[in-house]
Amino acid sequence: MLLIACPHCGPRAESEFHCGGEAHIERPKDPASLSDAEWAEFVFLRDNIKGLVFERWNHAHGCRRWFNAARDSVTYEILAIYPMGSPPPALDPRRYV
Amino acid sequence: MAGRMRLPQGGFVAHDELLTFTFNGKTYKGLAGDTLASALLANGIHMVGRSFKYHRPRGIVSAGGEEPNALMQVGDDPRSEPNLKATQVELVDGLKAKSQNAWPSLEFDVGALNGLASRFLPAGFYYKTFMWPASAWMTYEHFIRRAAGLGVSPRQRDPDRYDKTFAHCDVLVVGGGPAGLAAALSAGRAGARVILAEQDHLLGGALLNTQGEVIDGQPARDWIAAAEAELAALPEVRVLKRTICYAAFDHNFFGLVESVTDHLPRPPENLPRKRLWKLRTKQVVYCAGAIERPLVFADNDRPGVMTASAVQSYVNRYALRPGRRAVVFTNNDSGYGAALDMKAAGIEVAAVVDARQVPAGPLTERATALGLRILGGFAIVAVEGARRVKRVRVAELSLDGKTVTGVPEAIDCDLVASSGGWNPTVHLFCQAKGKLRWDDEHACFLPDAAMQTGQQSAGAANGRFGLGSCLREGTEAGAAAAAACGFAPSDTAASQAEDRDFLPGRWIWLVPGEHPLGHKAKHFVDQQNDVTAADLKLALREGYRSIEHVKRYTTTGMATDQGKMGNVNAIGIVADEVGGHLPEVGVTTFRPPYTPVTFGVFAGRDVDNLLDPVRRTPMHAWHERNGALFEDVGQWRRAWYYPQHGEDMHAAVNREVKAVRDSLGILDATTLGKIDIQGPDAAEFLNRVYTNAWLKLGIGRCRYGLMLKEDGMVMDDGVTTRLGEKHYLMTTTTGNAAAVLGHLEDYLQTEWPDLQVYLTSVTEQFATMTLSGPSARRLLADVSDADLSPEALPHMAYTAAKVAGVPARIFRISFTGELSYEINVPASFGMAVWQTLTTAGERYGITPYGTEAMHVLRAEKGYIIVGQETDGSVTPHDLGMDWAVSKTKDFVGRRSLSREDMARPDRKQLVGLLTKDPKEVLPEGAQLVEKVLPQPPMPMLGHVTSSYHSPNCGRSIAMALVKGGLARKGETLFAPLGDGRTIACVVADTCVFFDPEGERLK
């Protein structure tokens, strides 16, 4: 069970959180202009990387706020927590493979 | 004396505290401090069970949690527990134990015939024999389980209580042997918050099993006592005895089980039987010691063959003689410890058979000095004696160790102590995804790099086998762990002791016998699962290479002991056979739990009424008093129907359904999800999350909305009302309330943070009651100051008013097709208003109706229920609800609706179904086919989603999702049922079975 540092509530057990999957996938501004393939890419397809991943997390049983986390999917180490809408932190993905 | 093999004094047992216990119905005596295994051995009993496949007699092999053979059923129903290791069961007065691996009895065992039939039970026999047909497997499995005696689960419910507790610490020390005590002391002295977990009821670990160890100039026993006293005095240190750390999870989260009362003959009422510790630590030091592995030689499973360290434990800790005349078989120095201790205890040591050509090492030298007979370069090549070792034959090994030379010599003995080296207990380290490295010198896997931060290993668990090294490494690890948590190290030096390693060794994984492998004798690798060296070689011949595949095919290491003794031997034999090096063969994955954990601790107090929270509406007591039966909807208890005068469900529901259409019904709808939505951008927000248009909804007006996920599938529906300029109230289905709120919050916070909208769940703040039926307006007018005229409050409109003197929100919306008012009042007034309405409503024949009648009423109107007519793969178009979907704006899920697949004509579409026989009611979930074939499979078109007898239509009605259903109107379909009946039905023109024009809503 991960220990996740909610930016509002501090370190709490993973069971209080809900993972929202890959971060930095923005909803297209004009969905109608997308091809079926492009839309499917947005709705269904995720990278599932071994190594450095950026994820959305929600403190569902706490403050109910969404935030982003950078995590090593091999060691599970959480490398950074940062707000929604911020760019991902500058981490070298080659270090986390 | 407690048992004829008991020594008159010594050890860690209370010689003056006699306990009585029974084993297979016979009564014996043991001592306080005994385990069940030591008490049996003290009574001269080695044979305690029979093996899983071959039903060979089996004896106690070990003195710890690695025990493969001595599995017991302990206690009587309801406290009977199977699969307990006799080596870990603390003896209590009155304990009752039974062998479980013997049917019909330990002495006469019909399953031993399997031994004769063993050529039919080779590696992979499960796969080969029971692949097909599946029904045969069921038969075989029943027989095999009974014959194999895997223990019996108690038939009555568990009468004991279990607790869970959470804990946090700076440093967790796993294991209370010399390294663990040293680690806990140095971390504790530095001021860190330390938890030391020891599975035993005594601290000291391997020190309890040896004699003559000296630490800091004092006997080890005294040093342990001093360490325990000091730990007890340190305010931030907690020592948990009888506590097994069974699992290492992510981010230094650990699972521990503390056994609280099993060792007490009469447990006090106030204590739980066991306690689950959920522990988060900053640092962990694994000091779990090492497990001695046995040598793999011919018929090495005879009762009386034990590990050398187990023999030492029984002699030194439990003060007993496990035999009268012993042969030691070793390939390293540590077997000599057993030889020396046995000699000191008066056991005749007939010979030390040493695989090494030149036996050497500190203990070897002492044995030589004492004049023990040492056979260097020899091996045990045969063991005689079915129920107890009688004799071994020894012979000289060839130079490569693969064969034996010369004529074997027979040596009479009743005990064989074998040592094949040591396996550090790396299980938890590996569960935490730590990597192992192979140590050629000690022939064992050692912890290498930890995957998670804050993890260290110390002592034998880290390959430090000398006592001095263990103490030093433990001290350093404890100090480093404390320092990592910000505590300055104390200046106390590590305790000092002599360093005696068990090297050198000659690592032979498979000891040759008198006959070719697999002939006339068996070399057991995994005794609990009856896996032999021949089985491993067969698996390799059949093409398996990966150790994970060999494991599954042969089942080696897959029993309740998870191969704690046998796995490395198995890997060594595989490596030899494929001509590789051990680390190239690799290790199997270590998974929790380290030892079996009883289910009770996971349940804890979360049983019966505490299993799941129950949500009740403010009117719940009224429903109970009025005889309602309830159904669970999510965590809510909803009134299902209200039977009167011995009515069955059918009669009660019919009466309720008729009453609503004829006059007036009242429904408790409190459980519907309610989300308060406020802010200047609320309308824009609704417009984006609902499929229809929301920007022009006037104040005081209500609108039905469909909510999709981004994949275009229906997620929820409900009515949302504009209460004020910037204020809306959304309703959701009962079961979806939390999911919808989460969905809305997600979009608001992550996609559209620029929208100024505030969401608040108010489901429990309001009690909701629905008045439905032709008399609804009249009753409400009697008790309310609202203007209820159709002009002032038309269908799909809202007003605030007083109802029964209480401020209320009145919504004229309908889920029955009748004139209906949904009334929200503050929850604390719910019961009072409900009582006023039901009392004042008597003159209109008001009838409370439950969820079942509600379902029938809405089905008569063809109204869907999300989760019943939908299953996450249904679009608005599939439901025939295009009228609720805007064509001019974007909304969540819209783009998906124009995917090519969505226009497929053979998608499943919602249709009405009418049975040919109006009296017949289709079962919900029934599969529909075009043509009935003599037997399944037959092509299925879809299934019935809702089906009821409708008293208002005077017949049965149903809805179904059917492939291409909209084009099938008038077609006859069939529902073949499990009971052999087939119901014929016709696809109706519409789902609306009652009042299709909607006259009654006006």
Ligand SMILES: [Zn+2]
């Ligand atoms: Zn939070």
